[in-house]
Amino acid sequence: MKWPSWLTPKSRRHAPPPAPEPSLTACPDCGREMDRIEKSTMSGYDMRTYRCEPCGKEHIVNFGSALWKVLSDARGADEKGERQNG
Numbered sequence: 222m223k224w225p226s227w228l229t230p231k232s233r234r235h236a237p238p239p240a241p242e243p244s245l246t247a248c249p250d251c252g253r254e255m256d257r258i259e260k261s262t263m264s265g266y267d268m269r270t271y272r273c274e275p276c277g278k279e280h281i282v283n284f285g286s287a288l289w290k291v292l293s294d295a296r297g298a299d300e301k302g303e304r305q306n307g
């Protein structure tokens with residue numbers, strides 16, 4: 222099968238570059254990297270407070286499940302009969 226000329230990889234070299242990964246620690250207002258001032262995993266989530274000096278604002282960033290929560294859940298699953306070599 223012969224592809225139409227506009228479908229060949231060569232014709233796609235002008236595709237725009239992929240967008241840069243959005244940084245969790247970048248200020249949503251000005252895009253600058255913020256300074257971490259606090260970290261809390263009490264709720265089971267890795268919540269960190271960042272401060273943007275130029276904006277004078279603080280932003281709470283959720284990094285997902287806290288490490289202790291992940292480990293706790295994994296241990297719980299293990300005790301529910303996942304053991305093979307009991």
Ligand SMILES: [Zn+2]
Nearest residue numbers: 248251273276
């Ligand atoms: Zn900012």
